[in-house]
Amino acid sequence: MVKNTTLTDVHIGLGAKMVPFAGFNMPVQYSGINDEHETVRKGVGVFDVSHMGEFILKGDGALDLIQKISANDASRLTDGKVQYAYIPNETGGVIDDFLVYRIDDRTYFLVVNASNIQKDWDWISKYNTSGVTMKNISDETSLFAVQGPKSAEVLGSLTDIDLATMSYYTFAKGSFAGVDNVLVSATGYTGAGGFEVYVANKDAKKVWDAIFEAGAPYGIKPIGLGARDTLRLEMGFCLYGNDIDDTTSPLEAGLGWVTKFTKDFVNADGLKKQKEAGLKNKLVGFEVIDRGIPRQGYDIVDGSDNIIGRVTSGTQSPTLKKSIGLGYVSIDHAKEGTELYIAIRNNLVKAVVVKPPFVK
Structure with missing residues (x-):
C-alpha cells in the first residue's frame, strides 16, 4: 500500500510525474530534471520531502540513548544545533543515516530516511532501557526543503526568525507564514544552500502556498526527487x-568523520578493529571520460579486465554536462587520478577517480 503525503493532490495538479518511492507516492519531476536542477543551483526551488521520518526523544536519558545508537558524539550539541550522524548495526553495516536536532538538554528531534522509519524506530526502542519517552510524529509532520541561493530572500518575509544570519546546521522555532511553532533549519541535501521547514500536516498547504507566493518574483519552482538526486550526487552526498546500507562499512563509505571512538556506541569495537586492520575498499567519486551513464550495480573494472568494485550511484551531471558517479573500489584503486572502466552494457567506458564534491 503506497502512502500519500498531505500535498499529493497539489503535486498532481502541478503536473508532477508521480512515482512510488520508499513506500510513498512522490513527485519525481515537474518541468524536467535539468530545468529543476538549474533552478535550485541558481535560484530557489521547493521539494516536498514529507515522506521523511521524525522522532522526538525526551527525558533524562535521551542523550545517553542517542549516544548509544549514534556513531557521532551528540554531547557536542547545544540548543539550536543540528548534527549529521549514522546508526551502526551490530555487524559492521549501517542501519540509517540521520539528523539529530537538540531542542534542549532533555529533548531531541531525529530526522530519518523514509524507507527506514519502522526499522529505525524498532532499533532505537530496543536500546531504550531507561524509559526515554519516544514519539513518532512522522505521519503528522510535513517537510519542505526550500533550496538555492535565493532561499533566504524568499523566506525572510514569511518569518520572525532571522534566516540571513542563521549558520549551517543550526535551527530555530518561530512564526512562519502566520503559523506558530514552525521549526526552520539551515540544512538541506543539495549543496545549494537553503532551509528545511517542518510544519504540522494541518498547516502544510497554507505554508506551501505562502512560500510560492513569496517566491514568485524570484522564479520559484516545485522540484522533484529526480533533481534532488542529481543535486546530491554533484555534492558527493551518500x-x-x-551508497550505504546494512552491508556497507561506514568507514569504507567515508563516514569516519562522524565516527567518534571517544565514546561507547553500538559496534564501536568492531569498527575500531576494522580501522586498525586497514580498509579493504573505499567509496570514491569518479567522472566518466567516454560516453555513457553509470548506474547502480554496474561493475567497475581495472585496465586488465578485473572487477574491482561496483557503482552505487550514477547520473549525467546537469551542471558539468558529463557523467559522474560514486562506487566502492578496492583500496589500491581509490587514489585520485586513477583510471577505471565502468561496464555499461557490453562496453567498458573509461572513467577517472575524483574527489567529491564534483561541483565546487
Whole structure:
C-alpha cells in the first residue's frame, strides 16, 4: 500500500510525474530534471520531502540513548544545533543515516530516511532501557526543503526568525507564514544552500502556498526527487539504499568523520578493529571520460579486465554536462587520478577517480 503525503493532490495538479518511492507516492519531476536542477543551483526551488521520518526523544536519558545508537558524539550539541550522524548495526553495516536536532538538554528531534522509519524506530526502542519517552510524529509532520541561493530572500518575509544570519546546521522555532511553532533549519541535501521547514500536516498547504507566493518574483519552482538526486550526487552526498546500507562499512563509505571512538556506541569495537586492520575498499567519486551513464550495480573494472568494485550511484551531471558517479573500489584503486572502466552494457567506458564534491 503506497502512502500519500498531505500535498499529493497539489503535486498532481502541478503536473508532477508521480512515482512510488520508499513506500510513498512522490513527485519525481515537474518541468524536467535539468530545468529543476538549474533552478535550485541558481535560484530557489521547493521539494516536498514529507515522506521523511521524525522522532522526538525526551527525558533524562535521551542523550545517553542517542549516544548509544549514534556513531557521532551528540554531547557536542547545544540548543539550536543540528548534527549529521549514522546508526551502526551490530555487524559492521549501517542501519540509517540521520539528523539529530537538540531542542534542549532533555529533548531531541531525529530526522530519518523514509524507507527506514519502522526499522529505525524498532532499533532505537530496543536500546531504550531507561524509559526515554519516544514519539513518532512522522505521519503528522510535513517537510519542505526550500533550496538555492535565493532561499533566504524568499523566506525572510514569511518569518520572525532571522534566516540571513542563521549558520549551517543550526535551527530555530518561530512564526512562519502566520503559523506558530514552525521549526526552520539551515540544512538541506543539495549543496545549494537553503532551509528545511517542518510544519504540522494541518498547516502544510497554507505554508506551501505562502512560500510560492513569496517566491514568485524570484522564479520559484516545485522540484522533484529526480533533481534532488542529481543535486546530491554533484555534492558527493551518500544516499541510503545506494551508497550505504546494512552491508556497507561506514568507514569504507567515508563516514569516519562522524565516527567518534571517544565514546561507547553500538559496534564501536568492531569498527575500531576494522580501522586498525586497514580498509579493504573505499567509496570514491569518479567522472566518466567516454560516453555513457553509470548506474547502480554496474561493475567497475581495472585496465586488465578485473572487477574491482561496483557503482552505487550514477547520473549525467546537469551542471558539468558529463557523467559522474560514486562506487566502492578496492583500496589500491581509490587514489585520485586513477583510471577505471565502468561496464555499461557490453562496453567498458573509461572513467577517472575524483574527489567529491564534483561541483565546487
